[in-house]
Amino acid sequence: MTFDIAQRFRPDLPPPEAPWTDPPRYSFVGGHNDPGSVPFAGLAEAATSVLRREGERLATYNLGGSPLGYRPLRELVSRNLAARAGLNAAAEQVLITSGSLQALDLVNTILLEPGDTVIVEQATYGGMISRLQALGVTIVGVDVDRDGLDTDHLGRLLDRGVRPKFIYTIPTVQNPTGTVMTVERRLRLLELARDYGVPIFEDDCYADLLWGQPRPPSIRALDEEGTGGQVIYCGSFSKSIAPALRVGYLVADESVLAQMSALKTDAGTGALEQLVLAEYGASHFDGHVEQLVSVLHAKCAVMAEAVSTELGSTATFDSPQGGIFIWLTFPEGFDTGALAGPARAAGVEFNPGAGWSADPVWGARRLRLCFGQPSHDVIREGVAALADAVKTMT
C-alpha cells in the first residue's frame, strides 16, 4: 500500500495548487510583458561577454562577493535610481532580491506579527494582499484617485487611531490603477508618516514604465532630502527587462539591509541573471526602456479604445499613465467575480477586483485587465468577447 505523505502535512496549509493548464485565448492577467520587446539578442551578447570575463566566479556563492548582490548590478541600480527617480543610493544601500516578491517577503518578515495592521491603497497589488492575509495581518485601505494615495483620507485614518506597522504604497504607476502620486501628496505622506512614526514601504516596480510626463522623485528620495530613514524602497527588472528573470532590489539604510540579509537564506539571488542584467543594462537600459514604453503605450491606447467602444459607459477607468494594466469600475451592484465564469467560457481571463482591493466588497465591481503581452488584435477581440460576457450579466 502506497504511503501517503499528505497525511503528515501540517493542518493549516493553503489549498494545493490546481494542475496547470494553458492560458485561454484572451489572457489579460499577470505581469507579463511584450514578447517582441524582450531584448534577447542583447542579453545573449551580454551573457557571452560577461561569462568570458567573470564566468569562473560562478564557482563561488555570491560570485565571491557580498551577499547584497553582484556589485556592478547594484551600481547599475544606483545609477538608474539617481537618473530616473532622483534617489541617491550607494551600492551599499542596495540589496538584490530574487524578484520583488522576495523584497515584499523580507519587509513583511522584519516588521509584521499576526494581528498587526498595514495601510495600503484601497486598490493594490494582489500579491501583497495575499501575503498580508497569510501573515494574519489586518489590511486597512486608503482611498486612491488619479493623483495617487489620498493623503487627506490617510490623515483621517491615523487621526482616528489606526496604527499601522507600515504604509505600503505604489506611488508611480500604481498597481492596478495606473495612476501617479503627485509630489505634493508624496511630501504630505512623508509628513504624516513622520508625525505618527510609521515606516513607508515604497513599491516602485512599475515606475520605469511611466509615459507622457517626467517621473516624480521617489518618496525615499524626498525623505532623504529631509530627515531620512522613513522609507524602504523596492524595484524590479521584471517590468523593464523581463518578468521570467527573477531579479528585484531593495533600497534601505544599511542597518535595515543587514537585518533583511540575515533573513535572506537563499544563498544569493541567481548569479547568471545578475551578471547578464548588469552587463546588458550598463549600456542598453535606457534605450530599451524607451522602446518598450512606446510599445506598451500603444497597446494601452488600443485597450482603452476597445473598452470605451465595447463597454461604453458600463465601465469607467482613469487613463493609465504607464504600465501594463487598466482598472475598470462597473456600476454599483455589478460583481466581477460572477463575471469570471462567463468570461472564461468566452476565452477571456481577467483579475476580479476583490483580489486587488483592501476591501473585497469595494473591489467586487472592479477588475484589472493587463495588456502587456497580447497583440493589438488579441486585445480588441478579447475586449469584445468580454463585453459579450458582460451583456449576459445585465
Added chain:
Amino acid sequence: MTFDIAQRFRPDLPPPEAPWTDPPRYSFVGGHNDPGSVPFAGLAEAATSVLRREGERLATYNLGGSPLGYRPLRELVSRNLAARAGLNAAAEQVLITSGSLQALDLVNTILLEPGDTVIVEQATYGGMISRLQALGVTIVGVDVDRDGLDTDHLGRLLDRGVRPKFIYTIPTVQNPTGTVMTVERRLRLLELARDYGVPIFEDDCYADLLWGQPRPPSIRALDEEGTGGQVIYCGSFSKSIAPALRVGYLVADESVLAQMSALKTDAGTGALEQLVLAEYGASHFDGHVEQLVSVLHAKCAVMAEAVSTELGSTATFDSPQGGIFIWLTFPEGFDTGALAGPARAAGVEFNPGAGWSADPVWGARRLRLCFGQPSHDVIREGVAALADAVKTMT
C-alpha cells in the same frame, strides 16, 4: 532627526548580518566549487542558442509554462536521475526550485510545526540544522559511519518512542562525512520508515560528485520499486555545474508537489538559469561532471595527504567517497570552536563541527574542511597553517 525603522522591527528576529568582508587566504568553508571547472564557454554558447530560440518567452512568467519549471530542464533532471540514480521520475514529478535551500524550506513548511521532531544524521548539513532550529523543531541525531546512517541506531530510537515528522538523510556523499549509505541500509531505512509511518527526505545534492564506485540507487528509487510514496527527494545543479546558479529540484508524488507549489510564492525560479542549464546539460552534463569529479578527487587526495602529514594522529577522518569536504575528528576534549580564533589569525577559515552536528557537544571536537575551491598549493599551505594553530591549542 533620522527615523529609525529598526525600532519597529518585530522583537524575535535573528541578529543582523555582519558586514561582508573578503574571505581569508585559506578559506575552507562553503559549498564552493573548482573555478577552473566552470563550463562558462559552454554556458555562453547555450545562452546564445536558447535565447535565439526561446528568448521571447522571457516576457511571460514561468516562460508561459507550468510553475513546476521549464519543461526541458525537468526532462533533463528526469533523464539524469534515471541514468545516474536508478530513479524513474516523470517530468510531472519534478519541481524546479530556487536552489536546494528552497527545497528544504518547502519540505519543512509542509511538514513541520514548532515542537515537532526531525531525525537527522548526527553530523549533517549546517543549513538544515539552522533551519530546523529557527522553526522550533527538536533535532535528534542518529549515528553515521562509513556505511552511512546507522539503521540499527535508528531502529533503537524509533523503538524507544522517538516520533519524528520525517527522517532527513544525505545518503550519497554525506555532508559533512563524505560517506555513502549502503544499499542494505537504504532498504532497512525504508523498512523502518514504513513500519513507523515516517516520511524520508532524501537530500542527494552531492551525489553527482561520487567517485571510485558505482552510484547506488536512490532511496526514493528503492521505495518506488516497492510500495512507494515514502520519500521526497531533492537535488541540485549547484555542485555539478556552479553554486552561484540557484537551481535545485524536488522529486515527489504529484499531490505533494501540488501542495509545495502552493507555497512556492516566488513567481518561478529564474528562467534564464533554467534555460541555460537545460540547453547546456542536454548534451554536456555527463562529460562535464566526469571532468569535474576527477579534479575534485585530486584535490581531495591533496587535502587528505596534507591533513595526515600536518596533523598526524591528532585528527582522524574517513576518506571521502566524493564531494568537496573532509570531516575531521580531534581527540576527546578538543574544541574546534575555540580553534576558530587562532586559525583565523593564521588566515584559515573552517566550519566548526558544532554547527554541523545534531548535538553541538558531540560536534565540538570535529570540523569540516572544504577543498572544492582552493588550489593544491593553497590547500597544502592552509592545512599547514591550521596545524600550527592546532599546536597552540594543545
